[in-house]
Amino acid sequence: MFHPQDLRATSTAPHRVVVLALDGVYPFELGIPSRILGAADDRYDVVVTSADGRPVRTNGGFTVTPDRGPEVLESAGTVIVAPVDPGGLTQQAPPEALAALARIAPGTRIASICTGGFVLAAAGLLDHRPATTHWECAPLFRKWYPHIRLDESVLFVDDGDVLTSAGAASGIDLCLHLIRTDHGIRLANSAARRCVVPPFREGGQAQYIERPIPQADTTSTSATRQWALERLGEPLPLPQLARHAHMSMRTFSRRFRDETGVTPRQWLIRQRLDRALHLLETSELTVDQIAAEIGFATAASLRQLMNAELGVSPGAYRRTFQASQSSARIQEDVEAPSAVG
Template sequence: MHRVVVLALDGVYPFELGIPKRIFDSAGSRYEVLTCSADGGPVRTCADFTITVEHGPEALRTADTVVIPPYDLALTTPSLPRSVLEALALIRPGTRIVSICTGAFVLAAAGLLDGRRATTHWQLADHFRALFPRVTLDPDVLFVDDGDILTSAGAASGVDVCLHIVRADHGSAAANRVARLCVVPPWRDGGQAQYIEAPVPDPTTTGTAPTRHWALENLHLPLTLDTLAEHARMSRRTFARRFGSEVGMSPGRWLIAQRVERARQLLESSELSVDHIAGRVGFATGTSLRQHFHSSLGVAPLAYRRTFRMSTDDRAYA
């Protein structure tokens, strides 16, 4: 069983503190989730209550994955309390470490993000860069997977990164089951750009959501910007602008991402050849699928299939 230890720091946000337990427990008996504090004592939350956790920092020695939820922004500084540094020092080399929102400030202050790509809440990007110039911050994404360290943006992106971990550990079918149990989307389109403050659109205008839904049902078709704009009854320019503001990426990039995701599901759940899957998801050739798949996931389709192929038992519950 994979042990996840959640480190609750003073000023912790209760909602995000509970995300790892909710997501990983929904994956069945694959994970065990423990919660600890840096000194073994009660933890003050950012709300009007204090919590008592069951474990002290020694639990970090036994972790396969450590999650650091966000804490009060007023407490984010370039340095960390001694108790927190000592707790982080207990984490074994090679342990996967995950931060949610301002949890990235903890990792950066400990020097764990130097020279790495990371993210945090878009609203804190300038503050983060000023404190930690050695970190390559990408505030446009929901999470960053940098191997043994993963960082995520605000609040619900903690759900996104935990589902991503389940998917990486056990495949898309397992992550999709968890998402259904928790009544959340198995993945979200776009990045943080769609959540950045922007003028509220005129309620009389029509968004691109119906066309996106239609496109997902017709990925096998040769969809173009003209096709999508025509379906939405908009000009090319209006559709592209509105799509970008709603989704955070261009229609072309979004289509490729959806086709790669559908291909990933078929690689896991079917015996179809790569060329056949390419046609099913809208890539002109198997070569095109291989190129986009490798560009998105860093691995060839057949190598991905060997790693994440569902067993017969798994397929029965998909």
């Protein structure tokens, strides 16, 4: 959950992110934080370490040599635990992993990708908290850690100082979420464009869980979703969406959820919220004007949504991220070399 006290102003020093690689690490996911956070205009300093500073074996048939020793965990602002091959998981975390996690200073933000959540769970960092992991590993996770509130239908869970993400590429969603949380939607979208990935994926992990193949005569709701995105200022009730898709409301709702992992209403709320955040960061429109732009009758409705979803008011969000972007522009101007005429 995103709270006002968690808003982070831009500073000249990049935020230190340490990725912890354990034996059996997945190389693709290990590289996600460096690639995604590294596309955020030098706001993050991403380094990799292992539990003892020595090379670790990947599940891809080669080893990886970390660039820093485990002592770097002590200075981390964020620690991300990379996933390991499920075949190497144990209910009790390896002693070296526990020793590495013990180096993390209190108050440090901790995150995991995919099966990295098992490491956090075994270390007691997820006790009685919401979390997620790869949907195929969910039965084992529940068996080993019944006291953790697992939700395998989502791409990531943000529980403040501890975040967990689902399988494989959901690490991309998690890292983009960190950029949005720290520096706003505009920088997150910029990083996504640089990496040629969607800035926000519709729905959750539920859309990737194996299901029976749909009947051949069913149609996609993608055209209607695109149509709705161009009309967010309109009411867009379910009957109207279903008519546009040439489906009954029941068929449309079922097909929509199969394709996106969420209901039409939940999807519209997410799109309208993203549009509102973008306008708060990039325009001088009033809160009332922005509310109208995204189809809300009053500014109070927008305030209620942002407080419920982000824990912050539109005014506080705008002051934080517009000020953050202004500071970044000033810093760029100071560091930029003078033009030679």
